[in-house]
Amino acid sequence: MRILFIPGNSPSPIFSHAALAYAARGAGHEVVVGGIEWVVPDIAAIGLTPLTIAPVTGADVAEFMGNAPADPAEQAVAVGRIYADIALRSQPALLDLAAQWRPDLVVGGSMFYSAPLLAHTLGVPSVRLEWDRTDSAIYAPGARDVLAPELERRGLDAVPDPDLWIDICPPDLRTPGQEAGRQPMRWLPVNPQRPLEPWMYTKGDRPRVYITAGARVPDPRALVHMARGVADLGVEVVIGVAEHVAAEVRGDLPEAHVGWAPLDVVAPTCDVILHHGGGVTDMASLRAGVPQLIVEQDVSADAMRRLADYGAGLLLEPGAQRTEDIAAACGRILADPAYGDRARALSEQMAALPSPAEVVGLLEKLAR
Incomplete structure (x- = not known):
């Protein structure tokens, strides 16, 4: 056929x-x-x-x-x-x-x-x-x-x-x-691959927050501010971006992992995935059973709101997406195990x- x-x-x-x-x-x-x-x-x-x-x-x-x-x-x-x-x-x-x-x-x-x-x-x-x-x-x-x-x-x-x-x-x-x-x-997740480094598949002793704008070209300054606000929570920060954007960000965030990494490998090591409401990022997070924090959503807002209503993440509405709002929401997810429980329930549904x-x-x- x-x-x-x-x-x-x-x-x-x-x-x-x-x-x-x-x-x-x-x-x-x-x-x-x-x-x-x-x-x-x-x-x-x-x-x-x-x-x-x-x-x-x-x-x-x-x-x-x-x-x-x-x-x-x-x-x-x-x-x-x-x-x-x-x-x-x-x-x-x-x-x-x-x-x-x-x-x-x-x-x-x-x-x-x-x-x-x-x-x-x-x-x-x-x-x-x-x-x-x-x-x-x-x-x-x-x-x-x-x-x-x-x-x-x-x-x-x-x-x-x-x-x-x-x-x-x-x-x-x-x-x-x-x-x-x-x-x-x-x-099931599919994405281009690269040679693995141990940090990509290894969970450290601190909570890990993954930040991505998917296939979009984000404002490097916004990424830096967002990452710094989240890092103040005492977490490990990973920023998934294309290399030409990563080069502008690494100098300002020397302790973060910055660059492109296969999300199917990295997602299961994360405690929160922070993103813009992108479809594949959402599906990869669901499959890995990781709570999501969604900011800057657009046409996907209704779908992301269903996720938040289910209790598997948080959706920040327009007007509540400042750096401090993002950090506070991230802290809320990390502090409450119910978000992870609900995210894992969805992962089990997908697997079935x-x-x-x-x-x-x-x-x-x-x-x-």
Whole structure:
């Protein structure tokens, strides 16, 4: 069987879809992963076969994000428009591939409209695989107007529904009715690796706080202030950032571990993971059973609020995200073992879900 994955327009969906892609390839199936120019190196870096489907570069993405509205609702509309535009622009490259390498199944991300459009054209089943816990319906208003002429041309009223919908959310964090019609699957971490150093997998004698902004390019000064405030709690600080940002931070934080490290290795050694509400960071924290402290969240706020309501972390609302607020919230999590207990409960729920290898069997039945 040939399976085409089209996860999304950033590294995070690529990494989140990889476990199912590996499982399919391990079962003997052919796998190709499509992505915009920016993420093609990330696809190759984790050992999957990449296909460039649109000439959208990292500079293009940075320009878009730099000009994106600050308001989360407006930002979601803007993101929906750009994703829909890329979906339309990607169809020629995808059809060129299908002319020689026709997929039996197309797997797409939660808001990557390329996959269902291609599957409809080819007459093959489509699968929607969620890559995080954010409800992608918030992007639909922006995508609707962009996609409308193409959908009308195809005789469609809306983007076709998937033939199989795979969800990776722990049961207790789902919204009411979310499980209806969806196939649960255990989320497994995948990310580029580097040679390990002992500190990455060793837990020291002090609590460890991991700080990251995910794939974003954070303000180095904000990282320094945040880390200093947290360090005053007597904890060990690890800052996960790209090397070009790390070089600006290390001199101000000589006692911290600063730089890129594989989160799947580091997360289980942490006592708190402090981040911006990024989907893969959230899922890696959940799998490791580590409480989260979320600041500077945007479109993911509702998903992160469910985590906080469950008691597995804290969400700092706008206006309460000063350095002292962050340090106080971090101290609160460290002082109360209930946060860790709730985080571990979610980890156990995730571990009990069907594995990607089990879900491959469903893909095989669907393609037949």
